[in-house]
Amino acid sequence: MAKLDERIGFIGGGNMAFSIGSGLIRGGIVKASQVMVSGPHIENLSRWRELGATTTDDNNDVLEHTDIIFICVKPHMLGPCAAQLKYKHVPSAKDANKLFVSVLAGTTLQTLEETFAFIGMSGLKMIRTMPNTSMQVGEGCTVYTGNAHVAHQDLEKVHLMLNSLGLAQQVPEPMIDAVTGVTGCGPAFVYTIIESLADGAVKQGVPRQMALQFAAQTLLGAAKTVLLTGKHPAVLRDEVCSPGGSTIVGVHELEKGNLRATIINAVEKSSLRSAELGKK
Structure with missing residues (x-):
């Protein structure tokens, strides 16, 4: 190197x-x-x-x-x-x-x-x-x-x-504030998702430390799959969702909770706030 x-x-x-x-x-x-x-x-x-x-x-x-x-x-x-x-x-x-x-x-x-x-x-x-x-x-x-x-x-x-x-x-340069909402603030959003996944596992009886390890590794594996396969996340998601299976039921709950819209909004608000910080 x-x-x-x-x-x-x-x-x-x-x-x-x-x-x-x-x-x-x-x-x-x-x-x-x-x-x-x-x-x-x-x-x-x-x-x-x-x-x-x-x-x-x-x-x-x-x-x-x-x-x-x-x-x-x-x-x-x-x-x-x-x-x-x-x-x-x-x-x-x-x-x-x-x-x-x-x-x-x-x-x-x-x-x-x-x-x-x-x-x-x-x-x-x-x-x-x-x-x-x-x-x-x-x-x-x-x-x-x-x-x-x-x-x-x-x-x-x-x-x-x-x-x-x-x-x-x-x-x-005009793209930097927009990207900030994803790359700069995104880790905090992902940590929240990891914690939530682990909480769900704990609720079902999995020990806390084990749940956190499994949740973090799951996100790591999913992210690496997106990067290495080049497939759209929606395609990869469909590959996991068997007809009538447990995954599609969980995805339905995410949609009911507006997870997608909430994350989009979070990125947007963080990007706008980033631009505001530079003007103060």
Whole structure:
């Protein structure tokens, strides 16, 4: 597998950042010694130190000493974070080579460029992404897009990193908020489904831990079947539903409960909320 020589930085060391950083280190894309992460409370970064990464409570350390910088703060903290960096940052020629990767929900490339305009006077290289936390187990799903200053080789480096943690695909920026409702928020929806399947099994007498394992494996197997066979989910569902059998009875109950409409609505609401977050 290809490796990167660049130093990788994370401004913000929360769950999403850790999913990406730990995945890159464990996957051998980068060494722990190449990674630096910042956060307001150094004591909260202990899991990064256990991986062997360098930690700091000064975001400017990451800006100055790394080459590919993931911006992993909450959307409402973007302005204060940029203001702090601007106060300390001393512009230099090396700024032009830095590549920034945002994971902020709903935050457009234009907003990112305007916010960090003090870096890279010849044009900030910014890539907007929407990853998900399944990256931590190598099964993430990420979409990304770059601004006009991003070169092809920059996109290749980001694709290498993100695709090593699951599936990564470049899409037009207007599609990112829509995809967020599926990939970014979808894991929470699926966890709810897994829990519900397990609850149903427990109700029928299956021990809790066993029920959770069976439910999770069932979803994993079903998802893999969709990906590997290329068949439409409806076709695969019909293959399981024998005439007059137990599965079709259960599917009927799902339809009566409006499961399909509820999930469609959840994706729609999450997508719209993602766009709203970037405007605040």
